[in-house]
Amino acid sequence: MTNADLHCHSTYSDGLLAPADVARRARDGGVSLWAMTDHDEIAGQREARAAAEALGMRYVEGVEISVTWANRTIHVVGLAIDSGNRGLVDGLAATRGGxxxxxxxxxxxxxxxxxxxxxxxxxxxxxxxxxxxxxxxxxxxxxxxxxxxxxxxxxxxxAEGRPGFVPHQWATLEQAMGWIQGAGGTAVIAHPGRYKYTQIEFAALFDVFRDLGGGAIEVVTGSHTPDQYREYADVARRYGFRASRGSDFHAPGEGRTELGSLPMLPDDLTPVWRDWQ
CATH class of the missing domain: 1.10.150.650 (DNA polymerase; domain 1)
Known part of the structure; x- marks a missing residue:
């Protein structure tokens, strides 16, 4: 079984560890396939790849893009991207500006x-x-x-509704998907269990995402409960999405789980990494 961790953060966005330190923590947690996915930023990808390869892990480049959809913020992870792609670089620079x-x-x-x-x-x-x-x-x-x-x-x-919450207009879903696909990557809906949508809104999101060429959904993630593992495994089956897995690690002691420690994906789901070389 592949111990993949395809969602985590470094000091290049809001993590507390440098890419090389995140890589060591991933390897120590048993990770064999790793992606660092900083928020709206790809500047740390070269460091992350070098550290991963020195430690014997397979590495794919990644990013987590902030998106406004139906007046709320969601996140779309791009995996196996080319971080040098000009459209992606310019798009991320624009969305960071606010x-x-x-x-x-x-x-x-x-x-x-x-x-x-x-x-x-x-x-x-x-x-x-x-x-x-x-x-x-x-x-x-x-x-x-x-x-x-x-x-x-x-x-x-x-959080939304609290005194310090400030809404922001991020990239559109169409823009984010275009940047990821233009960079040769696979788009993944990150931690859907965190979003406060109705069932009708979720169905619309999944339909639009699939119609735009979205390929996968995070099923097993540090942001989900065990019940949500099962819920979003069912979503993956229903919509034909591939399944992704990632801790959403930011810093030691801050999240629910450590790098590499999540349960494996259900056997009947197709992992997002199946066809990666």
Whole structure:
């Protein structure tokens, strides 16, 4: 069985470890096929590939693209991409452009509920200021004792409907799919269990994604519960999607699972990596 981990992050977006350190952690967790998928950024791919190959792991280039669909944010992972593709590079640069302004508005809203200096505090955690994210704000709030964990921060301050939540218009689904496919990659809906859609909206998302050439869905991921493993395995069967697997690792101790430690995919599903050379 292939121990694949095809969704994780480094200091190039909102992870706490450099690509080489993530690679070592993946190898130590038993991963044999790895992809680093930073948010809207592919600058760390050369480092990640070199580290993976030095450790004896197979590596595929990846990225996680922020998308606005039906007025909410979803994420689409691109796997086995060519990170040098000009259309992808330019598209990601454009979608990164709004993060700083959004971060300043988040900080203003947090100040309104008694949390000052959040913008400067979040920047301390952002190795790449152009990719300032809610996770960086969450780490600042934990550091200063407003919450005990980053998940608690999201629940109290940064999730939709909370005082620090700021919606943003990211790439369209069509744009993200075009960038991934133009770079020779496979598009994967990331952690669908996290999205607050109705059954009708989910059905529309899966239909549109498939019609645009979307090939796979994350089934076993660190963002899903065991019940959701089964739910999205059924979605993969129903729509003919291939199945992906990834920890969504950001930092030691922050998520539900470690690199390489997830259950294997159900035997009857076709893994997204089946035909990769």
């Amino acid at each position: 993060r700083d302004g959004r971060g300043r508005v988040i900080a203003d809203r947090l100040a309104d509920v008694g949390i000052p200096d959040a913008y400067e505090g979040a920047l301390k955690y952002a190795n790449n200021p152009a990719l300032l994210s809610r996770t960086h704000f969450a780490r600042f709030l934990v550091e200063h004792g407003y919450c005990e964990s980053t998940s608690d921060v999201f629940a109290r301050y940064l």
